[in-house]
Amino acid sequence: MRPGLRTRGFKKVRKKLPSGVLTTHFKKENPSRHKCGVCDSELHGLPRMKPIRYSNLNKSARTVNRKFGGSLCSKCSRDSIKKIVKVIVKVNENVE
Amino acid sequence: MLNNGRVCVKTAGRESGSVCVVISKVDDAHVLIDGMVKRRNCSIRHLEPVPKTVKITKSSSKKEIVDALIELTLVSADDAKKFLNKKPKTPKSKPVKVKAVKEKKKVKKKVVKKEVKKEEKKVKKVEKKPVKKKNSKK
Ligand SMILES: [Zn+2]
Numbered sequence: 130m131r132p133g134l135r136t137r138g139f140k141k142v143r144k145k146l147p148s149g150v151l152t153t154h155f156k157k158e159n160p161s162r163h164k165c166g167v168c169d170s171e172l173h174g175l176p177r178m179k180p181i182r183y184s185n186l187n188k189s190a191r192t193v194n195r196k197f198g199g200s201l202c203s204k205c206s207r208d209s210i211k212k213i214v215k216v217i218v219k220v221n222e223n224v225e
Numbered sequence: 226m227l228n229n230g231r232v233c234v235k236t237a238g239r240e241s242g243s244v245c246v247v248i249s250k251v252d253d254a255h256v257l258i259d260g261m262v263k264r265r266n267c268s269i270r271h272l273e274p275v276p277k278t279v280k281i282t283k284s285s286s287k288k289e290i291v292d293a294l295i296e297l298t299l300v301s302a303d304d305a306k307k308f309l310n311k312k313p314k315t316p317k318s319k320p321v322k323v324k325a326v327k328e329k330k331k332v333k334k335k336v337v338k339k340e341v342k343k344e345e346k347k348v349k350k351v352e353k354k355p356v357k358k359k360n361s362k363k
Contacts (some may be wrong), residue, residue: 145302148278152245171297194239195237195238195239195241196241203237206241207236207237210234210241210242210273211236211273213242214234214273217299218275218276219300223305
């Protein structure tokens with residue numbers, strides 16, 4: 130094995146070549162999928178890339194165009210907005 | 226619950242979190258809304274009602290509705306000013322590339338000359354041949 134490949138950052142895949150020889154191929158793993166901050170479910174519409182490549186994307190490709198988009202799922206963002214509305218209403222009532 | 230003039234907060238879509246007012250009822254499931262959003266039909270399921278109402282009519286303008294929301298302290302004046310002065314996004318027009326006009330080389334009219342040359346050659350051939358033959362015979 131080449132010294133530069135002797136790290137655990139690479140994923141090793143055993144492959145059988147057409148000639149019948151067994152070899153190992155080295156792959157860099159992608160990070161795991163983005164998850165909701167509240168319910169831990171996987172988020173839709175976000176690519177799975179390394180941070181360096183991710184930062185090269187457009188803003189619209191990196192987020193979801195919604196309040197809390199890209200960090201919370203649609204269900205949790207809706208719930209959190211409802212909670213915030215209730216808090217604001219209570220504060221306004223106390224001020225009056 | 227969602228009568229005309231009821232203040233709501235949108236909970237879904239790109240306008241989620243923004244305050245709006247119900248203007249009229251469309252059908253059992255939909256209402257027409259306006260305020261800090263685009264004037265459009267909206268599903269009831271996407272609205273969270275607030276226990277406050279505003280006196281409006283269907284003909285009242287967007288600015289009147291936003292001013293009413295500012296009075297209720299649901300919208301700050303700065304946000305409203307930003308929202309009202311927001312220009313609709315238009316795609317950037319690409320700068321028109323002006324191609325450097327090259328001076329065209331004067332095209333020689335070869336066709337005419339060729340015809341002339343061919344005619345000349347034919348004439349020469351016709352002239353020469355009999356001359357050569359005469360010489361050879363002599
Ligand atoms: Zn969630």
